[in-house]
Amino acid sequence: MFYLELLIVLAAIFVGARIGGIGLGVMGAVGLLILTFIFKLEPTTPPIDVMLIIISVISASAALQASQGLTYMVGLAEKMLRKNPKRITFVAPLVCYLFTFVAGTGHIAYSILPIIAELATKTGIRPERPLSISVIASQQAITASPITAATVALAALLAPQGIEIVDILKISIPATLIGVLVGAFVTNKIGAELKSDPIFNEKLKDPDYVKLIAEESKSVELSEIPATAKVSVAVFLLGVLVIILFGAIPGLRPTWTSASGETSTLSMVSIIEMVMMAAAALIILVSRVKVSAISSGNIFRSGSEAVIAIFGIAWMGDTFIKGNYSFIEMGIKDMVLSAPWTFATALFVMSILLFSQAATVRAMMPLGVALGIPAGFLIAMFPSVNGYFFIPNYPTIIAAIGFDKTGTTRIGKYVLNHSFMIPGVVSTVVAVAAGFLLVILFGT
Structure with missing residues (x-):
């Protein structure tokens, strides 16, 4: 039954990815219906908290966009990068990493992705490069931030062994940063240059598209930005x-x-x-933007698609995991007992299905502790819970694809050959390897 149910889950994801947009969410619901009524699995609770976080962050970001606050930020970033635009592939992921690190949620990247896409397109950089590694950076930072549920959960599990949160951070912060930087270096070599990309060149045959690109590619004049936009940025x-x-x-x-x-x-x-919704309200009051302008913006549309996607897909995935947990646990236990280092692979695979670093930590790390894996090794393997880029259905991935109007950031014909695979695998593998090295150096 397990493998047949797994086939249903993968089929729903495959078809949803091919449909695009809200397809992932609605196909996830179809898969959930089959698991519930045919295979008799009990549905879990929908991922309400994640959905509400997305809605709140998107509300603030969309209001910021409507108030021209994002335009102001684009202008500042453009001014900084204009002298050497190639740096965006390295600077953008560091910015996303920092935002996630300080905010405690990777969904904060929604406010940065359109800026990255706009700047890359303006300067002739293939948007796939900075967008893909930036999304990965926003995930890696989850396992380095002291305020995320994943880090707090790991600290609580390892507390009986005398491990405190600072012991985790001194390994995870440098390890994930190294992973992101190496990932950026590799990503900077991916794909043809924008001017040579066949899909982009095909789009250029459409006069309306050329007009759209020309309009969006105009440099931002900071002097023309209203004062309310600057206040909106400050509020955000x-x-x-x-x-x-x-x-x-x-x-x-x-x-x-x-x-x-x-x-x-x-x-x-x-x-x-509460804070992000309140920020949205203040931005609306200060800038006096029309509410219709907020809901019609591309950030709001992309965020809405993200909510629907995670609603259906994550709910289906959680139901599948819960219904087959005993079978999965036994298979992983045997593998880890024979080769302890493979536990990182088990964490990675589980995170693909759970769509949550915190959920993966809570579900799998207790097994690692019970099996006697040293605390230092568990900390080194912590970044491996960032595997949900593997199947391109996570909201920030969908949003990044939507923001790239050139079409270079995409889901491939075979689904898994998508824009985020190489940056994600490289960053995760390097982060875990660096983590093991740091554990040895620090003697954790």
Whole structure:
């Protein structure tokens, strides 16, 4: 039954990827229906928190775009990169890494991806290069940020062994940065130059498309940007800063005591959602943009597709994993007992199916601890939970493809030969290898 159910899951993903747009989400729902009513698997809870985080971040980013705040940021970035535009393949992923590191969520990359696509197109750089490695960088930073659920979960699991969060960060931060930089170097060699790309040249035969590219490729005049756009950028960045402060200083979060004496603290998920939605509201009030302009922007459209995609696909994947967990666990256990280093592969494969670093950590790391794998090795293997780029259906991947109007960032004919495969594999493998080396050097 397991392999037949796996075939259904993969078929739904394959067909959804070929359809594109909301196809991933609706085909995920079809797969879920089959798993539920034919194979009798009990559906798990839909990934509501992830969907709400996406909606809140997209609301703020789309409002920022409508207020011309993104245009202002594009102008600043363009001014910085104009002297040497080839740097975008290296600078863009570092920016995405930093944003994710400080905000604690990779979905913050939605605000950066359109800037990257615009700048790359303007300067004649193949957008696939900076976009693909930037998406990977936003994932790698999840396993380096001190405020993400994945890092906190790993720290809690290893606490009995005397491991604190700083012990994780001193390995994961340099390891993932090395992985991203090496990934950027390799990615910078991928594909033909934009002017030689056959798909892009085919698009150029359409006069309307040429007009669209010409209009978008005009340099941004910072002096023409309204003051409200600059205020909108400040509001957005303030929202990110507030999230960082709450994540770095838990004591700032509100706590409540129930009648039974139990205390609860406001989660970072709720804080991110509230702060980003509030930031969107402030941007709307300050810039006085039309709400219709927000919902008609490409960021809002791409974000909406991302919500539908993760709704269907992640729900189907979670249901499949839960229904077959015992079978999967036994198979992985035998493999790890015979060759402990293969646990990183098990983490990678599981993350592909779970679409969540935190979920993968919570599901798999306890097994690693139970099997007696040294804590240092588990920390070194931590970046391997970033495998959900493997199947090109994660929201930031879909968004990056949508933002690239040149068509260079794409899902290949065979699905797995997509733009993010090489950058993702290289960055992850190098990060894990660097992690093992750092563990040996630091003696963790």
